[in-house]
Amino acid sequence: MGKVYFVGAGSGDPELLTLKGKRVLESADVIIYDRLVHPVLLYLAKDSARFIYSGKYPKNHVLKQKNINQLLVEVGQRDQIVVRLKGGDPGIFGRVGEEISTLQSEGIRYEIVPGVTAASAASSYSGIPLTHREYSSKLTLATAHRQADESIDFKGLTANGTICLYMGVEKVKSTQQKLLEQEVSPQLPVAIVEWGSLGRQRTITATIQTMVGTIEEHQVQNPALIILGEVVSCRKGADWFEQLPLFGHKILLLDTEKIDFETILAYTQQGADVYAIQVGEHRDQRFDEVHQWYLSDHSFDEVVYLDEELTRMYKNQWDVLNEQIN
Structure with a gap:
């Protein structure tokens, strides 16, 4: 039987993820992530990991709590590592108690990895x-x-x-x-x-x-x-x-290759609001759905092409997004 890890992703800044959270995330076979989790953390996942979005909006839940509980049982009963990735700290207004009770009733092993709360x-x-x-x-x-x-x-x-x-x-x-x-x-x-x-x-x-x-x-x-x-x-x-040099800048990184997590942090460490997208026919298609819901919530003012070929291919910097993720 596998194991379910309830991992606190921290609040916002991706560097607030703990070292233990990072290690568990990198080993996960299945990652069930919430809306308030910064999705750039998924770039830490291994290539074979499965992503499941359980994001909740006020009065509009993508997955209702009872469905999330059942999903945890289904994936937790298999011989795999499951990460339930929650914003902030799972034990502070994260409804982790309800989810733990469900696993306990089914005899499924779990651990809680605390996070930095809001x-x-x-x-x-x-x-x-x-x-x-x-x-x-x-x-x-x-x-x-x-x-x-x-x-x-x-x-x-x-x-x-x-x-x-x-x-x-x-x-x-x-x-x-x-x-x-x-x-x-x-x-x-x-x-x-x-x-x-x-x-x-x-x-x-x-x-x-x-x-x-x-x-x-x-x-x-x-x-x-x-x-x-x-x-x-x-x-x-x-x-x-708020005094960091890139604070308030909303920057979208684009590349045809998988974007390294450290590249993203080079911008967030300067205060920028950053998201990263790999585009092209060789992109990691697991992220297509991730990009769609995140970009429906957030807008960006600047695009940084990490591949110069993209600059030559697209006269309008947003055309690449319309082509790849819509």
Whole structure:
């Protein structure tokens, strides 16, 4: 019988994948990956690995959770290594508990490989420490999507503390109402970090009083993390990540050969938002579906041809994409 590894891909920046996660990913026979996983990590897979997309969109799940559970049983019962690749950390709002229970009921072996969760990544890449000797001695990770009878002690948790709200944008109005009802200071600093640790990251600061209007004004969408607490005041404008030379650049790499993972990292290390596509009749066709869904979600401003022949073949830099992946 095989084994299922629940691997945390980290949050955004592909270099946040752990060494153990990288080793397991490189040995996988089947990789079941989520929407919030940066798909350039699939370039680490061996040539024979099978890719299965289980991406979830709000109110539109490609695979429903029960189908994912059944899929894990089916592939886990075979003599192969299966990686369930999840964004962030599998054990933090990743529903890994449900998937583990399914495997346990079938006697299927598994391991969990932790990852860098969004709270750590988004705050660090925005210059906000989650704890601080002067401002915060405790940290709470919470989701805005709570059970009907569930409540959070916002007053107590923000007193010399920090709260990180996952998936909080859609519920921001009700969250603000509960904060004010509990007499949390309307002037308590708030940061909203969209697409944390990627080159498209946006960090917007506000207060409890202004957070709803700020999110609406800037049209913030998930994935976004809301940080509540005095630690937000530590951010003094654009911080280290946002000062990297290629931050904000959305770059698409194209080559007729398989693109080396280290080549991709050469751009992300400078702050760029990067995606890479191999094109041509000898391309790895496993990635065709990966490219289609990713490009339907994201746009790019610059194209870098890693093969000079592509420059001569295509007068319009986007023609190659239309021909190869549509």
